[in-house]
Amino acid sequence: MRKRKAGFATQSIHVGQYPDPSTGAVAVPIFATSTYVQQELGKNKGYEYARVSNPTRTRLEENLAALEGGIGAKVFASGMAAVNALATLLKAGDHVVCGHDLYGGVPRLFNQVWANFGLEFTYVDTTDPANVKQALRKNTRMVYIETPTNPLMTISDIRAIADICHARRAELVVDNTFMSPYFQKPLALGADMVMHSTTKFLNGHSDGLGGVIVCTRPDQVEKLAFLQKAAGAILSPFECWLILRGVKTLAVRMEQHDVNGRIVAAFLAGHKRVKKVFYPGLAEHPQHELAKRQMTGFGALITFETGSLANAKKMLKKVRVCTLGESLGGVETLISHPATMTHAALGEKGRKKIGITDGLVRISVGIEDVEDIIADLDNALAGL
Numbered sequence: 001m002r003k004r005k006a007g008f009a010t011q012s013i014h015v016g017q018y019p020d021p022s023t024g025a026v027a028v029p030i031f032a033t034s035t036y037v038q039q040e041l042g043k044n045k046g047y048e049y050a051r052v053s054n055p056t057r058t059r060l061e062e063n064l065a066a067l068e069g070g071i072g073a074k075v076f077a078s079g080m081a082a083v084n085a086l087a088t089l090l091k092a093g094d095h096v097v098c099g100h101d102l103y104g105g106v107p108r109l110f111n112q113v114w115a116n117f118g119l120e121f122t123y124v125d126t127t128d129p130a131n132v133k134q135a136l137r138k139n140t141r142m143v144y145i146e147t148p149t150n151p152l153m154t155i156s157d158i159r160a161i162a163d164i165c166h167a168r169r170a171e172l173v174v175d176n177t178f179m180s181p182y183f184q185k186p187l188a189l190g191a192d193m194v195m196h197s198t199t200k201f202l203n204g205h206s207d208g209l210g211g212v213i214v215c216t217r218p219d220q221v222e223k224l225a226f227l228q229k230a231a232g233a234i235l236s237p238f239e240c241w242l243i244l245r246g247v248k249t250l251a252v253r254m255e256q257h258d259v260n261g262r263i264v265a266a267f268l269a270g271h272k273r274v275k276k277v278f279y280p281g282l283a284e285h286p287q288h289e290l291a292k293r294q295m296t297g298f299g300a301l302i303t304f305e306t307g308s309l310a311n312a313k314k315m316l317k318k319v320r321v322c323t324l325g326e327s328l329g330g331v332e333t334l335i336s337h338p339a340t341m342t343h344a345a346l347g348e349k350g351r352k353k354i355g356i357t358d359g360l361v362r363i364s365v366g367i368e369d370v371e372d373i374i375a376d377l378d379n380a381l382a383g384l
């Protein structure tokens with residue numbers, strides 16, 4: 001029999017998650033230690049101090065690298081700490097091209113922190129790869145995109161943008177938080193690095209923060225490992241363990257998120273109080289064909305237009321199964337109002353520029369019984 005490569009679910013349960021060599025513990029232990037004994041000067045078992053490395057963290061990094069098809073991964077204290085680590089790979093005078101509707105924390109970090117240290121940023125609509133090409137400069141070192149975007153669910157062509165980057169020695173980083181490696185593999189499409197807020201689907205249970213960068217080259221891994229040691233924004237062993245536990249069910253959770261997502265999107269699209277639905281799985285989504293080509297599922301994030309701030313407010317007050325709150329990717333359905341929550345910092349003008357209206361509501365569809373989610377939404381929409 002030919003040796004076959006383990007499938008996604010098998011890898012998520014077993015890569016890095018082998019029984020502990022010292023005790024046989026099947027679950028990866030939480031190595032709660034700050035330091036490690038040295039047998040004699042200069043002799044140890046590969047671990048010296050926990051900011052530099054920790055076995056729970058090493059196991060998680062092995063696991064996440066495998067799931068994205070990378071050669072290595074480094075985890076950080078949050079998604080934003082991971083993005084910050086990426087920025088520190090650059091130097092003053094370097095230029096970065098970014099999507100114009102990134103997760104709000106990313107432009108906040110770039111414009112209010114890193115611009116002060118001489119990094120330059122240009123924001124373009126990356127749904128047209130020609131905009132990326134046009135924005136490239138001699139000093140462009142990185143292109144940073146999200147696909148699908150939050151909250152409008154626009155899709156960018158990863159392969160086309162990767163080709164543009166590589167013709168000009170710029171690295172492409174893709175924030176793959178929304179799809180998870182289960183539905184989208186940016187590295188296989190030519191991206192140089194993948195970033196995740198593990199806080200979302202990878203952990204999946206809304207109980208811990210984390211971030212990861214998955215790499216395609218050893219020099220990237222080395223630089224990020226150096227940053228863990230030098231800057232110290234590492235992920236705690238407990239948080240690493242939560243994610244190791246969470247990823248074991250990533251495949252089944254994503255399948256159910258996707259099934260429920262499609263059903264809820266169809267329900268909303270057919271509801272007379274809903275003006276518009278943004279979901280890549282709907283045939284009327286402007287990039288439905290690209291979404292089908294580039295992703296193997298459509299996921300759980302749906303945004304819809306209620307028509308006004310008053311309508312959004314009214315329905316969000318009435319939901320019971322859906323939990324009003326920021327974040328996404330947990331087993332529970334989370335519902336939010338981009339204009340006053342995740343995208344408040346953009347200001348009215350900034351929101352208008354990218355099409356975020358006061359009536360938009362975003363749902364991260366959970367894995368509850370979908371009939372209960374729909375009944376809850378139906379009830380909340382009834383009064384509009």
Ligand SMILES: *Cc1c(COP(=O)(O)O)cnc(C)c1O
Pocket residue numbers: 078079080081103105146150175177178196197198199200209210211
């Ligand atoms: C949440 C999120 C982040 C930031 O991650 P934190 O873990 O909250 O720091 C970045 N990108 C996307 C797409 C996110 O959803």
